[in-house]
Amino acid sequence: MTKEFIAEQFKLLQTSIIQQLEAADGGATFITDSWDRAEGGGGITRVIQDGAVLEKGGVNFSAVHGPLAEQVSKMMQVEPGNFFATGVSIVLHPHNPFVPIIHMNVRYFEMSSGEYWFGGGIDLTPHYIQKEQAGVFHQHLKNVCDQHNATFYPSFKEWADRYFFIPHRDETRGVGGIFFDRLNETGTSMSKEAIHAFVMDIGNAFAPVYTRFMKENATIPYTAEHKRWQLLRRGRYVEFNLVHDKGTRFGLETGGRIESILMSLPKLASWEYDVQVEKGSPEEYTLLHLKKGINWLEA
Amino acid sequence: MTKEFIAEQFKLLQTSIIQQLEAADGGATFITDSWDRAEGGGGITRVIQDGAVLEKGGVNFSAVHGPLAEQVSKMMQVEPGNFFATGVSIVLHPHNPFVPIIHMNVRYFEMSSGEYWFGGGIDLTPHYIQKEQAGVFHQHLKNVCDQHNATFYPSFKEWADRYFFIPHRDETRGVGGIFFDRLNETGTSMSKEAIHAFVMDIGNAFAPVYTRFMKENATIPYTAEHKRWQLLRRGRYVEFNLVHDKGTRFGLETGGRIESILMSLPKLASWEYDVQVEKGSPEEYTLLHLKKGINWLEA
Numbered sequence: 001m002t003k004e005f006i007a008e009q010f011k012l013l014q015t016s017i018i019q020q021l022e023a024a025d026g027g028a029t030f031i032t033d034s035w036d037r038a039e040g041g042g043g044i045t046r047v048i049q050d051g052a053v054l055e056k057g058g059v060n061f062s063a064v065h066g067p068l069a070e071q072v073s074k075m076m077q078v079e080p081g082n083f084f085a086t087g088v089s090i091v092l093h094p095h096n097p098f099v100p101i102i103h104m105n106v107r108y109f110e111m112s113s114g115e116y117w118f119g120g121g122i123d124l125t126p127h128y129i130q131k132e133q134a135g136v137f138h139q140h141l142k143n144v145c146d147q148h149n150a151t152f153y154p155s156f157k158e159w160a161d162r163y164f165f166i167p168h169r170d171e172t173r174g175v176g177g178i179f180f181d182r183l184n185e186t187g188t189s190m191s192k193e194a195i196h197a198f199v200m201d202i203g204n205a206f207a208p209v210y211t212r213f214m215k216e217n218a219t220i221p222y223t224a225e226h227k228r229w230q231l232l233r234r235g236r237y238v239e240f241n242l243v244h245d246k247g248t249r250f251g252l253e254t255g256g257r258i259e260s261i262l263m264s265l266p267k268l269a270s271w272e273y274d275v276q277v278e279k280g281s282p283e284e285y286t287l288l289h290l291k292k293g294i295n296w297l298e299a
Numbered sequence: 300m301t302k303e304f305i306a307e308q309f310k311l312l313q314t315s316i317i318q319q320l321e322a323a324d325g326g327a328t329f330i331t332d333s334w335d336r337a338e339g340g341g342g343i344t345r346v347i348q349d350g351a352v353l354e355k356g357g358v359n360f361s362a363v364h365g366p367l368a369e370q371v372s373k374m375m376q377v378e379p380g381n382f383f384a385t386g387v388s389i390v391l392h393p394h395n396p397f398v399p400i401i402h403m404n405v406r407y408f409e410m411s412s413g414e415y416w417f418g419g420g421i422d423l424t425p426h427y428i429q430k431e432q433a434g435v436f437h438q439h440l441k442n443v444c445d446q447h448n449a450t451f452y453p454s455f456k457e458w459a460d461r462y463f464f465i466p467h468r469d470e471t472r473g474v475g476g477i478f479f480d481r482l483n484e485t486g487t488s489m490s491k492e493a494i495h496a497f498v499m500d501i502g503n504a505f506a507p508v509y510t511r512f513m514k515e516n517a518t519i520p521y522t523a524e525h526k527r528w529q530l531l532r533r534g535r536y537v538e539f540n541l542v543h544d545k546g547t548r549f550g551l552e553t554g555g556r557i558e559s560i561l562m563s564l565p566k567l568a569s570w571e572y573d574v575q576v577e578k579g580s581p582e583e584y585t586l587l588h589l590k591k592g593i594n595w596l597e598a
Contacts, residue, residue, distance in 0.1 A: 033573070047572045058572070168551040235564070242541035243551060252467045252542060259573045265534070267571060271564035273346045273357070274332070 001192050006108045007063040007086040009196075011044070013106070013203045014061040014088050018046055021059070021092070024211035027052025030059065035257055039066035041084075045260045048092075049267070053099065053218040057092035058263030068111070072254055081112040087120075088203060089247075091264035092210070097230035098217040100126035100133070100174065101237060103264070104206045105247070106199050116192070118199045119181040121156075122206060123164045125174030125237060127230040129286045131299050133213060134175040138296040140209045141178050141202075148198040149188065156180045161292040166240050171290035173240050178202070229283055231270035238269050300491050305407045306362040306385040308495075310343070312405070312502045313360040313387050317345055320358070320391075323510035326351025329358065334556055338365035340383075344559045347391075348566070352398065352517040356391035357562030367410070371553055381411040386419075387502060388546075390563035391509070396529035397519040398512060399425035399432070399473065400536060402563070403505045404546065405498050415491070417498045418480040420455075421505060422463045424473030424536060426529040428585045430598050432512060433474040437595040439508045440477050440501075447497040448487065455479045460591040465539050470589035472539050477501070528582055530569035537568050 018030050028051035036042040043062030048054050063086035073080045087107030094101070106120040124137050138157070145153035156178035164173040183195055190198075241248045241264050251261040277283040317329050327350035335341040342361030347353050362385035372379045386406030393400070405419040423436050437456070444452035455477035463472040482494050489497075540547050540563050550560040576582040 049572060168557055231567070238537060239541060242538060258467050262570065263572055265570035268567060268569050270567050271561065272566060273348060273562055274558045
């Protein structure tokens with residue numbers, strides 16, 4: 001399985017996801033911005049703004065290569081050499097506070113030495129946590145994982161709880177999902193082809209479950225107070241991405257394409273001083289469930 | 300000069316600044332939130348929200364002490380021991396896009412070994428850069444500096460250009476100002492009392508110049524497009540604070556009081572994909588002047 005084939009599959013995945021999102025949104029199309037990287041490779045950034053359901057978001061593909069800077073190879077703990085990296089990255093911010101924010105990423109990394117791995121993740125950030133929605137989401141991910149390896153869902157779910165966490169707020173970003181990195185034959189006893197099939201299944205699982213949430217929730221009426229809460233929760237999303245997200249910080253520090261990296265930020269976000277929530281409110285319910293270790297399948 | 304005296308002077312400075320800001324705003328008062336730090340000391344966080352001129356901001360005082368964590372002492376390159384730190388920190392976000400964002404900080408740090416230093420800075424972030432306003436601001440700071448040491452303004456102005464810089468955007472945060480750190484007898488050939496007098500003069504210089512900008516610009520009419528631009532520029536302010544600002548990151552990593560640290564974030568900020576500005580527009584003028592090394596006194 002060549003890196004070119006993997007990249008081509010990711011590019012097709014990008015197109016497929018965009019078709020499904022545009023059909024579900026019905027109000028805007030994704031613009032296309034192709035870019036080249038001076039040191040080698042490039043990408044296709046596709047962005048939606050002011051859709052009917054999606055206020056702002058991106059579905060990005062990239063395939064970049066070249067010499068790996070020494071400090072980066074140290075950070076990544078790989079031998080110096082030439083690297084190749086390809087992936088699809090998605091963040092979507094809806095208008096309606098009852099439609100959750102979603103993030104998905106699948107990626108492949110290879111060094112000229114032959115070392116390689118797959119990585120990825122998908123996590124859901126509802127402004128208002130709904131038990132049933134979180135259960136549907138996790139069951140969907142578990143079903144995909146279980147078709148490939150029975151250990152994947154439990155370990156990758158826990159990994160997501162650790163990764164999508166905001167230490168300075170002592171809260172998770174949302175209801176989690178799955179996260180995995182450096183997946184190859186060594187760690188899994190699976191062939192490269194089998195791991196690739198898993199990664200593609202995760203990529204393909206994204207649009208069906210998210211467009212379901214779009215359809216189910218985009219018409220729920222909401223008030224100015226719901227909107228206010230949504231903007232505050234988006235503020236936390238910004239905090240996570242700029243302060244903690246390894247992918248974002250890696251991109252910023254290594255001179256990645258800024259507009260593509262920061263497509264993850266919302267059109268509008270808000271901060272207020274020391275926000276308090278009412279006892280028994282949906283806002284309090286949400287805060288009480290931004291915790292690691294919740295089993296959403298049984299919740 | 301004792302650390303208690305320095306802290307008391309900073310506390311009086313906080314009160315004085317708030318009185319001047321409340322008088323200039325006329326629409327809201329600063330709420331008071333006193334807090335204790337478990338390991339020693341505490342602070343007085345004072346926050347304004349939805350004033351007549353100021354949309355959101357804080358004028359914070361703190362005086363904290365206790366054992367310095369080993370990793371922190373390494374980061375700061377001081378011998379292990381007990382530390383004492385006190386300071387006043389200000390960030391203000393106005394409603395009107397033609398009133399600039401302002402930041403000011405004065406601080407004092409002392410180790411049980413006797414090692415000490417002062418630090419501080421003040422920088423102006425106009426959403427729309429106005430040459431005359433930037434000139435007034437820098438002349439004001441230069442006047443204060445020159446009364447104490449002729450080398451201060453040129454070197455601290457350059458330091459601010461380097462510090463208030465957003466590498467991933469390749470732009471400065473605003474029109475700069477002054478920044479200084481680790482100021483003591485060794486570096487300056489000035490007595491502790493003389494350095495303290497300089498720091499207090501910087502602190503006292505803040506309110507007169509900023510309330511002038513509030514009064515001059517808060518009634519300038521603005522359009523939805525001006526507001527849009529303001530929210531985009533606030534987005535950059537958020538990026539600087541969360542990604543680069545050493546004070547913010549230090550606070551987040553060492554378990555500082557989150558709500559006090561993040562009072563610097565605006566009520567509303569915005570991100571859009573790959574924003575373009577019109578040739579010859581005030582927005583373009585602003586972007587063209589977010590550069591290091593501009594001499595605003597002659598600009």
